[in-house]
Amino acid sequence: MAYSLGIDAGGTYTDAVLIRNSDGKIEEANKALTTYPDLLGGIVNSMDGLDSEKLKQVELVSVSTTLATNTILEKTGYPVGLVFVGDYEIPKNCPIKQYIMVSGGHDSHGSEVAELDLEAVREFVLGLKDRVAAFAVSSYFSVRNPEHEIRVKELIRELTGLPIVYGHELARALGAYERGVTAYLNAQLLPIAERFLHTVVSEINKRGISSRVAMLRCDGSVVSLEEAMKKPIESVFSGPAASLLGGSYLSGKETCAAIDVGGTSTDVSLIYKGLPYLSETGAVVGGWQTKVKALRMETSAMGGDSHIWVQGSKTNVGPRRVVPLCRAAVLYPTFMKSLSKRWIPDRLKLNEHIQATKFFVRTKQEAIELTNEENELLELLGDEPLSLNEVYWDRNILPSRRVMDSLIQKRLVQAIGFTPTDALHVLGEYTEWDEEASVVGATLLANYVGMDKYEFCTHVKRLFARNMAKDLIAFLMEGVDKKEIEKVLKGHFFSRFKVDIPVVLLGGPVRAYGEELRELIDAEILLPEYSDVGNAVGALVGKGIKRVEITIRGIYSESKYNLRTKAVIVYTPIGKRTFLSMHEALEYAEEFGRKIILDYMAEAGLSEDQVQINFQKKEILAHEGGLPIETTLIFEGVSKSDVYEKAME
Numbered sequence: 001m002a003y004s005l006g007i008d009a010g011g012t013y014t015d016a017v018l019i020r021n022s023d024g025k026i027e028e029a030n031k032a033l034t035t036y037p038d039l040l041g042g043i044v045n046s047m048d049g050l051d052s053e054k055l056k057q058v059e060l061v062s063v064s065t066t067l068a069t070n071t072i073l074e075k076t077g078y079p080v081g082l083v084f085v086g087d088y089e090i091p092k093n094c095p096i097k098q099y100i101m102v103s104g105g106h107d108s109h110g111s112e113v114a115e116l117d118l119e120a121v122r123e124f125v126l127g128l129k130d131r132v133a134a135f136a137v138s139s140y141f142s143v144r145n146p147e148h149e150i151r152v153k154e155l156i157r158e159l160t161g162l163p164i165v166y167g168h169e170l171a172r173a174l175g176a177y178e179r180g181v182t183a184y185l186n187a188q189l190l191p192i193a194e195r196f197l198h199t200v201v202s203e204i205n206k207r208g209i210s211s212r213v214a215m216l217r218c219d220g221s222v223v224s225l226e227e228a229m230k231k232p233i234e235s236v237f238s239g240p241a242a243s244l245l246g247g248s249y250l251s252g253k254e255t256c257a258a259i260d261v262g263g264t265s266t267d268v269s270l271i272y273k274g275l276p277y278l279s280e281t282g283a284v285v286g287g288w289q290t291k292v293k294a295l296r297m298e299t300s301a302m303g304g305d306s307h308i309w310v311q312g313s314k315t316n317v318g319p320r321r322v323v324p325l326c327r328a329a330v331l332y333p334t335f336m337k338s339l340s341k342r343w344i345p346d347r348l349k350l351n352e353h354i355q356a357t358k359f360f361v362r363t364k365q366e367a368i369e370l371t372n373e374e375n376e377l378l379e380l381l382g383d384e385p386l387s388l389n390e391v392y393w394d395r396n397i398l399p400s401r402r403v404m405d406s407l408i409q410k411r412l413v414q415a416i417g418f419t420p421t422d423a424l425h426v427l428g429e430y431t432e433w434d435e436e437a438s439v440v441g442a443t444l445l446a447n448y449v450g451m452d453k454y455e456f457c458t459h460v461k462r463l464f465a466r467n468m469a470k471d472l473i474a475f476l477m478e479g480v481d482k483k484e485i486e487k488v489l490k491g492h493f494f495s496r497f498k499v500d501i502p503v504v505l506l507g508g509p510v511r512a513y514g515e516e517l518r519e520l521i522d523a524e525i526l527l528p529e530y531s532d533v534g535n536a537v538g539a540l541v542g543k544g545i546k547r548v549e550i551t552i553r554g555i556y557s558e559s560k561y562n563l564r565t566k567a568v569i570v571y572t573p574i575g576k577r578t579f580l581s582m583h584e585a586l587e588y589a590e591e592f593g594r595k596i597i598l599d600y601m602a603e604a605g606l607s608e609d610q611v612q613i614n615f616q617k618k619e620i621l622a623h624e625g626g627l628p629i630e631t632t633l634i635f636e637g638v639s640k641s642d643v644y645e646k647a648m649e
Helices: 040-048 067-073 118-131 147-160 176-206 225-230 238-251 325-331 335-339 372-380 401-409 420-427 435-449 453-476 482-490 510-520 531-540 582-603 642-648
Strands: 003-009 013-020 026-033 058-065 080-085 099-102 134-139 164-166 212-216 221-224 256-261 266-272 298-300 306-311 314-321 359-362 413-417 503-506 543-558 563-572 575-579 612-621 628-639
Touching (some): 003 040, 003 531, 013 040, 013 531, 026 531, 040 176, 058 176, 058 238, 058 531, 080 176, 118 147, 134 147, 134 176, 147 164, 164 176, 176 225, 212 225, 221 543, 238 256, 238 503, 238 531, 256 453, 256 510, 256 531, 266 453, 298 453, 306 413, 314 435, 325 335, 325 413, 325 420, 325 435, 335 435, 401 413, 420 435, 435 453, 453 482, 453 510, 503 510, 503 531, 543 582, 575 582, 582 612
Parallel strands (some): 003 058, 134 164, 256 503
Antiparallel strands (some): 003 013, 013 026, 256 266, 306 314, 563 575, 612 628
């Protein structure tokens, strides 16, 4: 009997599922706590719950993860230096601090508009190389001619030996600044993705599993391990993509919306007649507009492990993920002793870090390039959680929020706090860990907002359910102001929102929110069997897809009677090539596009007869019946998952 293994490493849980290749049925599934920041422990524990002999018969391992999404949402990516080549319009509120804009770039024909200033690049790189983990480069119109990006990359490699990311390799769409952002985020994720994927491969090899390894991308397609390691930004929404595909698979609905409640975020997406809805403008995550082809989705930084904290009379949710109090009480032997001290901070000093229920513990991450303030605070923390009161008990001043933010961003400190998961423990609706810790935390926070602990936890639960409903309606009613949606959800009216397609709920404790969601919206709410491991299922049922876009532009001369072709330029992912006729250009482009797809699929272990290549041609005409100004050839190679096809028959 042959099997396929799906693994999903989420913010809270790591799930594993075995599916029979013969009929697409789920054979076994297991959940384990994600170990943070090193994911190996969670992966090992999730696989330990599966039959070891059946694991040896696995022919395909496919992985999805929220690691990239959570890294960007939580702002914990590695430091990166970004080089813009050309005359860019950089937004005034651009959050990228370590960047330079130098002379250079090309025009829409791929011709150089200014000489590349390599000396400015050299000075920038030498001044930054010891403070970053990677570099990224984006050149103006590099999709027409990547020459300047290539020259910058060669120089940086010579000076530093650090990883460098090209903008044109990640996105073929126009939009120079957004390509730069995409390259920047990809560079931030490189060390994280490499460590994660090596962890998966080492564990698979250790168990004697001989199989192909693939990873789900954010458009619902699967890619080879090598491709995933080069372009981790393309996995930025692989968790939501997996939940959508898994929700469709488990519910048997080829058209449905999926709400995936994870540890860090809640994500809403849609599959229509078996195909995920994709964003036309590229993925937006954590406020960043990228050029990555991804699901169109609605996401919010509100998950089961989101930090619940109070300030004044307001209850805040997120945006950072913390370890729930109930889980910390199980993980750390002395935690209940610290929590039971019931430190009550001054109301006027309350912020995200100064809370009666906030604790900090040092991780095993190696410290690099710390300021004196960061080093001082880090030395005061140990292997057991401490409140700031315990850390600074003999001092008159608490550490600045900036210093603690930096240590958390660098993954040197893990925060612990009250979460929606704790609220469910107090209410008795989800009792996975230590209920006593959750009760103590709820009591402390409830006192600040004038409620009892049960009233406070019910309030947190309603906030969470309302957020799920708001995200769903905002997704389905694109363009409608979220404030107006929230006004309807908060109000008491003789009407409510109606959803005309099934809504599948996925995630660990998601069943606890089913009734609240039905009260807020009129919809068919589905909670299929194995919904708690839906992402691991979805990781296996994605399609192998490779997309290639090639642009052709004609250069014409005008005679007395008509336009004549002077030259035709073909722009490919590796550069441009000039031809004398449109016929030659089209012939070359078609052959080139098909070759890229077949070569890529071959690397993934697929033969030519297993790949279907779809071809689309778009033309921009000067006028009706005239010669094309620009022609775009879109190639899409598709390999359907045998597992998915058999299950849906």
